[in-house]
Amino acid sequence: MKNLYLILGLLLFLTACDNDLDQVPPLEAEASSLESYAGVLNAAYYYQQASTTPMAVMGDFRADNMLMDEEPYPAFDRFNADLAGGDLVGQFFQPFYSNLYKSILSANNVIENSTDATEVAEAQFLRALSYFKLVQVFGDVTVNTSASPAVDDKSILARTRASEVYTNNIIPDFQAAIDGLDNSGISSGRASKLAAQGLLGKVYMAQGNYGSAATILATVVSNAGGAGVELQENFADIFAEGADLNKEIIFATPLSSSIEDEYGFTLFPGWFSGGDTKSLEPLDPDLIAAFDASPGDLRRDLTIDADAMTGPKWGGGLEQDYIELRLGDVVLLLAEALNETNGSGAVDQLNKTRNRAGLGDYTGDTDQATLRQAIADERRLELALEGQRWFDLVRTGTVDAEMGLPVNANYYVFPIPDSEILASDGVITQNDGY
Secondary structure (H helix, E strand, O other), rough: OOHHHHOOHHHHHHHOOOOOOOOOOOEEOEEEEEEEEHHHHHHHHHOOOHHHHHHHHHHHHHHHEOOOOOOHHHHHHHHHHHHHHHHHHHHHHHHHHHHHHHHHHHHHHHHOOOHHHHHHHHHHHHHHHHHHHHHHOOOOEEOOOOOOOOOOOOHHEEOHHHHHHHHHHHHHHHHHHHOOOOOOOOOHHOOOOOHHHHHHHHHHHHHOOOOHHHHHHHHHHHHHHOOOOOOOOOOHOOOOOOOOOOEEEEEEEEOOOOOOOOOOOOOEEEHHOOOEEEEEEEHHHHHHHHHOOOOOOOOHHHOOEOOOOOOOOOHHHHHEEEEEEEEEHHHHHHHHHHHHHHOOOOOHHHHHHHOEEEEEEOOHHHOOOHHHHHHHHHHHHHHHOOOOOOHHHHHHOOOOHHHHHHOOEEEEEEEOOOHHHHHHOOOOOOOOOO
């Protein structure tokens, strides 16, 4: 699936600054002079591409699934200031940061100026997705909801508390997207009502708002079939070459070797499969042990190669779309939310992915604590190498227990690129510890 919005012509509408220290790129034309905002909306989709590999690497290499080999990259496994090193910032945090703000600026232009209600709802979805990623990675972040921010007033760059960004920006935008979208976009890789509902459920889970999460995630599971979304019978079919937009995918960011994006390094399939010299044998033995504790799991051979010490999960290679949300993820989030609210049905949801993996129904204890661990273990195996693990550990408060050492909470988030701090004259501040 390589859609229209990937064509390079979309870049005629927006351009990055010559100076990559600038937080937001200027428009080539005044927004009011445009007659169509389809290209600007396409740019908002396009800029998501550069966030995908950094998100995947942060999610698995910071956690206990993957390892780096060559300095300074093993800083991902050291919980100190080393992660703020220049090479790491330039390869992961800077492109992630700057391109998501470009996506936000593009979305702002559509929201302010387009008269097409569907375009506006898609832009609200992409703006919410961008801020959700930024908050998970950096914590407090700069908020811009203007199509033409007063760039001379650097005070607007001051960081807003993550809790406020959730309440005032991310949740309202996803709710607006839910109201403004239908599910016709799923088959073409666009934003949809179902995707907005599912991601809003993830937001509620990140906040620890399990009651709201359970309600909306149950809606996603109930309505998925009517939107053409269901669990694949065969786990491997989610990730096989040519499997983009298969029936389990709710929303994905498309990537293609034929389309140049703004991330100029090894893409996530290469990092996991040992295709980058910085990590030729990236598989963490701890993930091997996790699969060893799940004998007969059909996901094992697809996810890990314990002989080569690699992760071959992404069969599509450089043509593989990055999965932002799939039904298996939603099902397990619902199981977790139901368990945390003492609701019935948590085991039924857990069994859906277990049965597909050949493990059969869950037969362990169903007290809240035991079932909580069983769901967490299942999420690890189901979603390994999909950029989820670290963010799951942080939101569930299990970093120390799962990583096997005490980790200062400063290092739950990642360093703000120094270039942004310098360009703001210090208005943007660095995260503590870096």
